[in-house]
Amino acid sequence: MTLNTQKEGKEPLRRRASTPIPSSRLASRGGRDPSADPYHPPLAQSASYHPGDKSIHSRADWSSDSDSDSSGSESLYRVVLLGDHGVGKSSLANIFAGIQEKDAHKHAGEDIYEKTLTVDEEETTLVVMDTWETEKQEEDEKWVQDYCMQVGNAYIIVYSITDRSSFESASELRIQLRRIRQAENIPIILVGNKSDLVRSREVAVEEGRACAVVFDCKFIETSASLHHNVHELFEGIVRQIRLRQDSKEINERRRSVYKRKESITKKARRFLDRLVAKNNKKMAMKVRSKSCHDLAVL
Numbered sequence: 001m002t003l004n005t006q007k008e009g010k011e012p013l014r015r016r017a018s019t020p021i022p023s024s025r026l027a028s029r030g031g032r033d034p035s036a037d038p039y040h041p042p043l044a045q046s047a048s049y050h051p052g053d054k055s056i057h058s059r060a061d062w063s064s065d066s067d068s069d070s071s072g073s074e075s076l077y078r079v080v081l082l083g084d085h086g087v088g089k090s091s092l093a094n095i096f097a098g099i100q101e102k103d104a105h106k107h108a109g110e111d112i113y114e115k116t117l118t119v120d121e122e123e124t125t126l127v128v129m130d131t132w133e134t135e136k137q138e139e140d141e142k143w144v145q146d147y148c149m150q151v152g153n154a155y156i157i158v159y160s161i162t163d164r165s166s167f168e169s170a171s172e173l174r175i176q177l178r179r180i181r182q183a184e185n186i187p188i189i190l191v192g193n194k195s196d197l198v199r200s201r202e203v204a205v206e207e208g209r210a211c212a213v214v215f216d217c218k219f220i221e222t223s224a225s226l227h228h229n230v231h232e233l234f235e236g237i238v239r240q241i242r243l244r245q246d247s248k249e250i251n252e253r254r255r256s257v258y259k260r261k262e263s264i265t266k267k268a269r270r271f272l273d274r275l276v277a278k279n280n281k282k283m284a285m286k287v288r289s290k291s292c293h294d295l296a297v298l
């Protein structure tokens with residue numbers, strides 16, 4: 001199957017059809033280096049955002065008939081879903097892909113979906129990968145998990161609010177990700193799914209939020225069953241990706257200008273602000289926890 005990434009000029013819908021790629025392609029890779037694989041999605045990305053990733057090639061390399069629009073090459077990102085068995089990763093991916101629940105069985109075995117979203121009047125293409133292996137892996141099969149940890153430009157870590165152990169696993173995954181992708185400022189959203197199952201709730205919203213604050217990521221509760229907050233989640237990940245790109249460029253520019261212009265008064269104020277924040281850690285925590293569920297800010 002060839003990815004249909006071509007633009008449909010007059011399409012009135014905000015989201016276009018996605019094209020799932022059969023998992024057999026991924027599964028058939030054996031223990032090979034994923035970046036050398038012909039089916040490894042060679043996503044283009046600005047070098048400044050992700051300079052260390054050798055698996056990212058120019059979009060024109062993808063396939064001969066997959067791309068007639070090179071202008072989109074700057075905004076195509078892999079988003080990897082992580083989380084325990086049964087937390088709702090596939091259900092969230094299906095909603096992203098526009099697959100109805102009743103048709104889900106027809107798409108069994110498909111786990112990579114590409115779709116272009118228009119967020120804040122700008123298009124961004126996401127390749128959502130529901131390829132995480134939750135079973136305990138043999139040593140020689142660990143490459144699938146390693147692959148998932150390495151290739152994402154952004155991550156969605158899902159737990160079920162009805163399953164505390166999945167919440168604990170989500171924290172472990174966050175730690176693992178931090179270890180593997182240490183130097184990178186990757187967008188990560190922690191998702192408490194199944195929020196419709198109110199009576200079976202085992203993890204409070206506040207716990208999810210606190211976890212996100214501790215692990216320095218964003219947080220949202222969703223219900224795949226009710227489609228609640230699912231579009232917000234994927235739009236949020238787009239915004240988080242953009243914000244990091246923007247902030248990196250702006251920060252570099254600002255730093256050089258700021259260094260020159262900063263007055264002594266400003267320096268003193270900054271020093272005092274830091275002092276106050278240090279003395280008032282509780283306040284700082286409150287401010288951060290307030291923003292961890294706002295997916296439109298850093």
Ligand SMILES: Nc1nc2c(ncn2[C@@H]2O[C@H](COP(=O)(O)OP(=O)(O)OP(=O)(O)O)[C@@H](O)[C@H]2O)c(=O)[nH]1
Nearest residue numbers: 084085086087088089090091134193194223224225
């Ligand atoms: N009530 C409720 N059920 C959900 C929700 N999301 C998923 N489910 C159900 O939970 C079960 C597991 O969902 P999946 O999407 O297959 O979970 P998964 O994380 O992909 O599981 P694995 O593929 O085994 O890793 C299914 O029966 C879904 O219908 C939700 O938001 N609310």
